Amino acid sequence: MDEAPAAPDAFESNRRYLGSVAYRLLGSLTDAEDVLQEAWLRWRAVDRQQVAEPRAYLTTVVTRLCYDQLGSARARREAYFGEWLPEPAVAEEDSPAHRAELGESVSLAILAVMEQLTPAERAAFVLHDVFAVGFDEIAASLDRTPDAARQLASRARRRVRDGGRHSTVDPAEHRQVVHAFAAATTNGDLEGLLAVLDPEVVWHSDGGGVVSAGARPVYGADKVARLILGLTARAFVPGSTASFAFARVNGEPGMVFYEAPGRVGGVLALSVREGRITEAHIVVNPEKLTHVV
Incomplete structure (x- = not known):
């Protein structure tokens, strides 16, 4: 038997x-x-x-x-040098891993705000x-x-x-805003960026002192837009093999930046409200990106 x-x-x-x-x-x-x-x-x-x-x-x-x-x-x-942001959890859009996480997703923005809680509150x-x-x-x-x-x-x-300006839109609208942001960024379109950024948008970055990144948040659409276009101009120089891919970052539409094929340079999470980006969190500290492919 x-x-x-x-x-x-x-x-x-x-x-x-x-x-x-x-x-x-x-x-x-x-x-x-x-x-x-x-x-x-x-x-x-x-x-x-x-x-x-x-x-x-x-x-x-x-x-x-x-x-x-x-x-x-x-x-x-x-x-820690500069802002400390959580390690991003990245999955391909509509992958099984992403679908398994949807019921318990916590955005990168909310995880960042949770750093202000006591251990018991968290x-x-x-x-x-x-x-x-x-x-x-x-x-x-x-x-x-x-x-x-x-x-x-x-x-x-x-x-x-x-504690934060979190996303309040459905995934389809969120994805549409992220794609509009990507198009304006790659085309060097200042007016297009300003159209998709909330006037009071906040840009957070985490380089951990390992790579260059702002030590403090950047506030306001004009300053954030010009910062983004400056970063893009340096990354996508003629002959560069840099690229980006859309992905789910902590359950929400976001982007992964590649310095070269197979070499992750950063992960970007975007909070969206009423069709505009209210908050951006970009993690470029390589020590926090070892699990991203």
Whole structure:
């Protein structure tokens, strides 16, 4: 008689979900992988017979590991050169990976605003608002009461809502604006850029002191447009093999810039409201682009 197939390991069954939780808590794909490795080691060591709800148990393990990292990460980021932006999560448009992430997408702009939250606020917000984890489970992860966890999530939600100019359009309109931005940029069309930029647009860039990038945000459509055209003119000189491709950046239409075929130079995420770009986040620090192809 054939043996029944072994039941799938709970950690492997939940790996993508746990990785998504860790990334959204930390804003770093690299750090999220480190957390997953440590969580896996702890899962191997635990008595599985004593774990009634493996997914809830593993969520608690990952949350606590991330919570421990967030305090030291904040200190490192305060010493970072220029603006610190999260590592972008990039997928081809309409790829299976992108479709799998849609239900739990958090834009790069929101991840950047979440840097202002306390570790407890961030954990409560991500677990409840992104992954629909109940407050009883969140409370156990954070050693708080359910009411305290609810208050943390509410406070974080308010701070995230008030802390940035996030996208409020459907994906088709967002994509249309990104394509119009790309056309104006590559054609050196100042008027076209001004037409697609909100008058109060904000440009954020992260070079980490490794490559040249603005240390502070740039405000206003005219300054941002001229900055973009200057960057484009230097990148797309005659004979250059530089190019760009449309992609999903943290679940939203965005762009990947290639300095040469196969060599990623930057990832651009754009927030869109009422047909115009209100905020741009470009990551050019090569240490944050090693996972982008």
